[in-house]
Amino acid sequence: MTILARVFFVRHGETDSNCDRIVQGQLDTQLNATGLQQAAMTAEALKHVSFDKAFTSDLQRASVTAEIILQCHTGIELVQDAALRERFMGEMQGKKGPVNMEGLRDSSTIETDEAFVGRCITWYNRVMIPQISVTEPDMDVSEGRCRNILVLSHGAFIATLFRIMISTNHVTCPAELKLRDLPTLGNASMSVVEYRTGSKREA
Numbered sequence: 001m002t003i004l005a006r007v008f009f010v011r012h013g014e015t016d017s018n019c020d021r022i023v024q025g026q027l028d029t030q031l032n033a034t035g036l037q038q039a040a041m042t043a044e045a046l047k048h049v050s051f052d053k054a055f056t057s058d059l060q061r062a063s064v065t066a067e068i069i070l071q072c073h074t075g076i077e078l079v080q081d082a083a084l085r086e087r088f089m090g091e092m093q094g095k096k097g098p099v100n101m102e103g104l105r106d107s108s109t110i111e112t113d114e115a116f117v118g119r120c121i122t123w124y125n126r127v128m129i130p131q132i133s134v135t136e137p138d139m140d141v142s143e144g145r146c147r148n149i150l151v152l153s154h155g156a157f158i159a160t161l162f163r164i165m166i167s168t169n170h171v172t173c174p175a176e177l178k179l180r181d182l183p184t185l186g187n188a189s190m191s192v193v194e195y196r197t198g199s200k201r202e203a
Helices: 016-020 033-045 060-072 113-133 155-167
Strands: 003-011 053-056 078-080 147-153 190-196
Touching: 003 060, 003 113, 003 155, 033 060, 053 060, 060 078, 060 147, 113 147, 113 155, 155 190
Parallel strands: 003 147, 053 078, 053 147
Antiparallel strands: 003 190
16 A cells, blocks of 8 residues: 555644643743754654645744754745644633643633534644645655655644544554543654555554
8 A cells, every 4th residue: 555645743842831730722832942952853853754734833832843843844834723723721721730621611711622623623624635635746656755744733632633533433543542542642742644545544
């Protein structure tokens, strides 16, 4: 089976709020020194990948991480998209965590489960489906060339999107990764989904 595309989902680097366990949600927090180093390490790991497209949340902890990664990839436009933002946490933003979501599901200020899942699905259908459904005219996938797409977002967004894709059999993953036991996504961590001819996507 031929690999048509690889999508590299990367979580943003560390912020002071991450260290202090402050609920960020859609607050526009900055990378700290460690976060900048993490972004540089991810950039080093990806420097030999020939990216065709790049998308990022417009919150600066994600967009700056993306910009650092793309320093080795000239000519690639970085598209900012508010739909890739973290879940909006309303009254909890800026407060000490962790958050017990079970006790807050009726809060009118927090983005509902349905709205958040809907946002993930809408973004994927609007942006990713066209990217993985077509190949560039000059791309010869028979010689191993596939589309490489970079996506910078946030922990809850990436984890939620993966749960949706796995639960709907849109992707396959190792058997030991049960739906409820998906690993925690660390800062600047990378998850890769491969799209192959004649098969489901593999994460």
